[in-house]
Amino acid sequence: MSSLSHGNGAEGSSRFGLRTLALRDAGTLIGLVVILAVFALLAPGFISERNLLNILQQSSLNACLALGMTLVIVSGGIDLSVGPTAALSAVISGSLLLSGVPVPLAILAGLALGALCGLINGVFVAVVGLQPFIVTLGTLSTYRALALIYTGGNPVLGIPAGYRAIFNGAVLGVPSPIIIVAVVAVIAWIILKKTPLGEYLLAVGGNEEAAYIAGVPIALTKIAAYVISGFLAALTASILIGRLGAAEPILGNLWELDAIAASAIGGASLMGGKGSIVGTLLGAIILGAMRNGLTLMNVQAFYQLLATGLIILVAMIIDRMTRGRG
Amino acid sequence: MSQSVPRLRFEGVTKEFPGVRALSDVTFEVAAGEIHALLGENGAGKSTLLRILSGGLRPTAGKVLVDGRELVLRKPIQARAAGIAMIHQELQQVQHLTVAQNMFLGHQLTRLGGLVVDRAGQERRAAAALARIDPSIDPAAPIRTLKVAQRQIVEIARALLDEARIIAMDEPTSSLTPSEFDRLAEIVADLAAGGVSIIYVSHKMDEVFRIGHRATIMRDGAVVGMRALAGVDQKEIVSLMVGRELSQEPHRSFATDEVKLEANGLGSAVSRVRNISFRLHKGEVLGIAGLVGSGRSELLRLIAGADRRSAGTLAIDGKPVTFRSPREAIAAGVGLCPEERKREGIIPLRSMTSNLGLPSLKRYTSGGLIARRKLDKVAERHLKGVNLRPFLPDRPIRLFSGGNQQKGIIARWLAADSQILLFDEPTRGIDVGAKSEIHALIERLASEGHSIIVVSSELPEVIRLSDRVLVMREGELAAELSSDGLTEQAIVAHAIPGYAGRSTSQS
Numbered sequence: 136m137s138s139l140s141h142g143n144g145a146e147g148s149s150r151f152g153l154r155t156l157a158l159r160d161a162g163t164l165i166g167l168v169v170i171l172a173v174f175a176l177l178a179p180g181f182i183s184e185r186n187l188l189n190i191l192q193q194s195s196l197n198a199c200l201a202l203g204m205t206l207v208i209v210s211g212g213i214d215l216s217v218g219p220t221a222a223l224s225a226v227i228s229g230s231l232l233l234s235g236v237p238v239p240l241a242i243l244a245g246l247a248l249g250a251l252c253g254l255i256n257g258v259f260v261a262v263v264g265l266q267p268f269i270v271t272l273g274t275l276s277t278y279r280a281l282a283l284i285y286t287g288g289n290p291v292l293g294i295p296a297g298y299r300a301i302f303n304g305a306v307l308g309v310p311s312p313i314i315i316v317a318v319v320a321v322i323a324w325i326i327l328k329k330t331p332l333g334e335y336l337l338a339v340g341g342n343e344e345a346a347y348i349a350g351v352p353i354a355l356t357k358i359a360a361y362v363i364s365g366f367l368a369a370l371t372a373s374i375l376i377g378r379l380g381a382a383e384p385i386l387g388n389l390w391e392l393d394a395i396a397a398s399a400i401g402g403a404s405l406m407g408g409k410g411s412i413v414g415t416l417l418g419a420i421i422l423g424a425m426r427n428g429l430t431l432m433n434v435q436a437f438y439q440l441l442a443t444g445l446i447i448l449v450a451m452i453i454d455r456m457t458r459g460r461g
Numbered sequence: 462m463s464q465s466v467p468r469l470r471f472e473g474v475t476k477e478f479p480g481v482r483a484l485s486d487v488t489f490e491v492a493a494g495e496i497h498a499l500l501g502e503n504g505a506g507k508s509t510l511l512r513i514l515s516g517g518l519r520p521t522a523g524k525v526l527v528d529g530r531e532l533v534l535r536k537p538i539q540a541r542a543a544g545i546a547m548i549h550q551e552l553q554q555v556q557h558l559t560v561a562q563n564m565f566l567g568h569q570l571t572r573l574g575g576l577v578v579d580r581a582g583q584e585r586r587a588a589a590a591l592a593r594i595d596p597s598i599d600p601a602a603p604i605r606t607l608k609v610a611q612r613q614i615v616e617i618a619r620a621l622l623d624e625a626r627i628i629a630m631d632e633p634t635s636s637l638t639p640s641e642f643d644r645l646a647e648i649v650a651d652l653a654a655g656g657v658s659i660i661y662v663s664h665k666m667d668e669v670f671r672i673g674h675r676a677t678i679m680r681d682g683a684v685v686g687m688r689a690l691a692g693v694d695q696k697e698i699v700s701l702m703v704g705r706e707l708s709q710e711p712h713r714s715f716a717t718d719e720v721k722l723e724a725n726g727l728g729s730a731v732s733r734v735r736n737i738s739f740r741l742h743k744g745e746v747l748g749i750a751g752l753v754g755s756g757r758s759e760l761l762r763l764i765a766g767a768d769r770r771s772a773g774t775l776a777i778d779g780k781p782v783t784f785r786s787p788r789e790a791i792a793a794g795v796g797l798c799p800e801e802r803k804r805e806g807i808i809p810l811r812s813m814t815s816n817l818g819l820p821s822l823k824r825y826t827s828g829g830l831i832a833r834r835k836l837d838k839v840a841e842r843h844l845k846g847v848n849l850r851p852f853l854p855d856r857p858i859r860l861f862s863g864g865n866q867q868k869g870i871i872a873r874w875l876a877a878d879s880q881i882l883l884f885d886e887p888t889r890g891i892d893v894g895a896k897s898e899i900h901a902l903i904e905r906l907a908s909e910g911h912s913i914i915v916v917s918s919e920l921p922e923v924i925r926l927s928d929r930v931l932v933m934r935e936g937e938l939a940a941e942l943s944s945d946g947l948t949e950q951a952i953v954a955h956a957i958p959g960y961a962g963r964s965t966s967q968s
Contacts, residue, residue: 329830331822334811338819341808348767348805349873350791350820408810 159402159454163417166400166450170421174428181428188310194423195316198416199371200390201397202316202323203364205415208398209327210360211340211407212260212267217394218387219278220252220365221372226282228373229291229382238298246369252278253365257358275391282384291382302377312374319367324412332359340407396443397422400450421446466529468493468658469514469627473523476509476682481862481890483509486523487684489677491627496649496659498669498690501679501702502919507662509682511629514660515547516540527627538567546620550632550753552612554604561587561600564619590618594648610641617648628652629660632753634668638958646672664918665953666695678702699949703921712944713904716745716928721778721912722881724764728772732759733936735772741881741912746903748927748944749916750952756936757916758800761883764914765797766790777881791820796874800885800916802863806870809859813849813869814840816858821877843872847902864888864895871902882906884915888922900926920949932956 174181200217207214228245232238252274259270304311327333335356338346347353368387376382399405400421401414425446429439467490476484484506491497499507512518514525516534525532527543534540540547554563561584570579570586587600595614604612613633620628630649634642649672653659663669669676670690678686678701686701722741728734734756741747749757762768764775766784775782777793784790787797799805808816817840818825825836840854847868849861858866867887874882887903888896903926907913917923923930924947932940932955940955 325830329833331826331831334815334819334822334831337811337815338808341810342804344805345799345808346819348765348787348797348799349808349816350786350788350877352786352788408808 160411160413160417162453163401163411163414163421163450166453167417167421167424170424170428170446174424174431178428178431181431186427186431188308188313190420190423190427191313192310193427194419195312196371196375197390197393197397197422198419199316199319199367199374200364200394201401201415201419202319202412203360203367204391204394205398205401205403205410205412206323206327206336207267207360207364208395208403208405209340209407209410210336210357211343212357212360213271213395213405214253214256214361214364215268215271215391216252216256216274216278217364217368217371218390219275219282220249220368221375221387221390222382222384223252223278223282223285224249224369225372225376225382225386226286226291226384228369229294229376230285232295232298233291233293238295238301241298242373245373246366249369249372250362250366252368253362254358256365257361260361261354261357279384286384288384290384292380294376294380294382299377299380302374312378315370315374319370320412320416323363326363327410327412332356336360337408340409342408393419393422396447400447402454418450421450465492467491467526468495468528469660470526470529471510471523472526474510474513474520474525475522476506476513476518477521479860482682484513484520484682487679487682488523489684489687491658491660493626493658494653494656495675496653496661496673498673498676499660499662499679500669500676500698505679505702506682507679508631510679511547511631511660511662514540514545514627514629541568541623541625544624544626546623546625546628548613548616548620548628548630548633552609552616554612554615556605557603559584559601559603560591560598560607560615563604563615564590564600564622586622587618590622591615593621594618594651610637610644613637613645614648617652621652625657627658627660629662631662632664633661634663634665642668666699670695680704703919712925712927713908714745714928715904715908715910717743719743721745722764723776723779724773725775726773727760727763727770727775729756729759729763730769730771732756732762732768734759734763735936737773737938739931739938739941741914743880743912744907744910745928746907746913746915746926748923748930749914749933750918750920750923750930751933751939751956753918755933755956757933758885759936760933761797761885761914761916764790764881765795765883767797788820791877791879794878794880795883796820796877796879796881797883798867798870798874798885798887800889802866802870802890807858807866810857812855813844813858813861814854816869817843817854817873817876820873839876840872843875844869846875847872848898862891862895864891864899867891867895867899868902871899871906875906880911882911882913884913884917886917887915888917888919920952923952924949934958 180186204214204217224245227248228241231241231244256271256274259265260267302311306314327336335351338351339353339356343353372386375386397418398410398415400418401411403410403415422443425442426439429442469491471487471489474484474487487510501507509518513520516537516539532543555566564587565583570582571577572579584600591598591600594617598607598611598614604615607615633645637645649659661669661673673690675687675689676698677684678698680702688698719742720740721743725738727737737760749760751757759768763770766787766789782793814837818836822831825832844852844854849865849868858869861869884903888899891899903913903915915923915926924944927944930942930944930947930952931938932942932952934956935958942951
């Protein structure tokens with residue numbers, strides 16, 4: 136027996152698998168606490184109830200996207216098309232609202248369109264057998280182009296107040312976007328941890344050939360991940376146009392990168408088979424808190440970008456160094 | 462052979478992987494100009510040793526000496542510079558490139574200061590190297606137009622080009638005809654006469670005895686003997702390879718007359734498997750023997766729904782079935798324990814329990830949610846039944862030894878109520894203790910009424926486990942043999958293309 140496996144054997148309790156995962160989340164949480172502590176010292180007004188809610192609200196959009204992204208990454212894929220999916224769904228949903236379609240129907244239509252965009256991605260990946268990166272790179276351009284063509288490049292202005300009220304409201308002082316995303320996170324957590332789909336996603340991403348032999352419905356599993364991702368991109372878009380009062384066809388530019396960053400900081404492996412919902416939420420909040428804090432400190436945008444890049448790299452290096460190879 | 466410095470010396474070479482010791486303290490020497498056979502069952506450590514020699518792996522302890530100097534390899538490419546060439550069982554050539562391009566792959570001849578590949582120069586030198594062994598091969602021909610035997614010669618010529626002083630051949634004859642083997646034997650003998658040291662890995666005793674000077678025999682990662690091949694008995698070598706544990710267990714049969722699975726004229730859309738007909742009874746263990754590449758694994762994949770069927774019919778309990786995916790086969794009670802556990806068997810990061818539950822999740826799901834406690838209970842029962850060690854169902858499966866991973870896969874199918882169990886090389890890469898455990902387990906499953914097919918390259922294993930043995934050859938059934946008094950020779954005679962015909966025409 137090698138010393139390596141021996142060490143693991145001694146450490147391994149019946150909770151071994153559970154504990155290692157929770158450990159990773161604890162690591163992300165420590166990262167968040169450190170960042171909060173640093174800004175608490177450097178940026179006046181950073182730690183106030185108002186600003187903390189602000190951070191959560193600013194992070195909620197990215198978190199919503201990143202939750203879907205995490206499921207896709209766990210399945211061994213990637214979804215680069217979330218931003219344009221959001222934009223397409225936003226402009227269609229916005230136009231429907233302007234033409235007098237009832238609010239719930241317009242929201243549903245937008246969400247359905249997002250899910251359809253995801254379905255198309257999923258079919259190309261799982262049925263046609265193209266690589267996820269290339270498929271979603273292609274649909275990234277395609278969906279964006281459709282949004283631009285449909286609107287002629289102009290924003291859809293004048294989203295009705297009844298719609299905006301839903302996303303600008305608050306329950307017990309908590310802004311509704313935070314509540315919506317919290318509910319989404321709970322559902323995503325249940326999917327990954329408690330449902331057959333979650334097991335299948337982890338299996339397909341962990342070893343597709345073995346999952347196939349074990350009877351996992353590979354194509355359906357992958358498609359489900361992309362549909363969820365597209366749906367959540369559309370949900371993110373409906374929150375955003377509710378807050379802005381306009382649906383721009385260029386909305387969501389580079390969103391995919393923030394979403395991937397949040398997933399990765401939270402412990403998702405781009406190789407597939409691994410990822411954490413709690414970690415992704417914390418990852419999104421880390422990115423949001425960074426930006427908020429730097430803005431409060433009046434740091435220039437260029438340096439904010441630099442800081443974001445560095446935090447991703449540092450998070451990945453820490454992840455690598457603490458993971459070991461047992 | 463020990464008076465001078467040996468061409469190659471392994472000194473205390475040990476290699477550990479998480480959970481398994483693949484090599485322990487391997488020491489032996491190969492002289493210049495010697496053809497040294499490396500023998501052992503699958504999983505004995507031969508391939509690991511070759512990978513260390515070729516720079517693909519680094520030993521945990523010990524060293525490799527070439528001409529008395531320690532060989533330190535960080536990358537496979539450095540092995541080539543050190544005069545070591547490797548000829549793999551699966552030839553590693555780029556199909557659409559020419560013979561010459563393949564021979565110079567990775568170290569092209571260039572002109573104009575490295576800007577342009579000197580194709581003419583490459584072909585000239587390739588032709589010169591080929592001329593020493595087989596001038597009929599055109600260096601400008603695409604490699605895919607060559608027969609396997611010719612492609613092997615190209616690999617050997619490439620080794621000559623690199624001025625290799627050590628050539629390791631891993632199962633070079635697994636897909637050669639007898640006359641092609643004769644030619645290979647000549648070439649190898651010539652190379653050795655010219656001072657090249659050959660390490661020759663093969664399962665085929667006859668070949669090894671014809672071609673080799675000495676043999677090192679390995680079992681379970683350790684050297685168990687070294688023999689000069691002249692004047693030694695084949696049986697002695699085989700018993701060294703196999704050890705005694707396996708052959709002593711008598712075979713017990715639990716076969717009934719009830720036909721569980723019936724195949725008629727099965728053919729595959731994606732492999733060479735064709736026209737396979739057989740019956741598998743309840744409680745029966747059916748062995749399938751044959752050379753690597755004879756279509757054994759592909760037949761199992763066909764039955765398990767992993768490959769598409771192009772011809773024939775399959776019936777379970779008398780009812781015709783068609784599987785478009787393993788999922789459908791699993792629903793019909795068929796479970797496959799694949800040969801390459803790492804690639805096709807396990808989800809490495811997931812727990813033993815998760816791996817076990819994967820095909821049967823529906824059973825533990827209510828209201829869309831997995832009832833973990835129910836799954837845990839089922840997993841615990843079945844993992845206890847297969848004697849998982851250490852008994853840690855929540856531990857990631859990759860941290861278990863190969864034998865215990867295999868037990869987990871078997872438990873998976875028991876939890877899914879699979880009545881037909883297909884084993885592809887059930888004990889490959891598994892150490893000897895776990896091996897006999899797996900054998901006993903397969904026997905127990907048969908006694909409990911499961912119908913079992915075992916594909917194995919280890920003939921003693923096939924004979925030990927099976928009630929009947931089917932021999933495959935080039936994608937077809939060559940023979941059906943009863944296991945009573947069955948010998949390895951009888952199986953081999955049917956497995957080798959042209960072999961049976963040749964011996965009858967000579968006698």
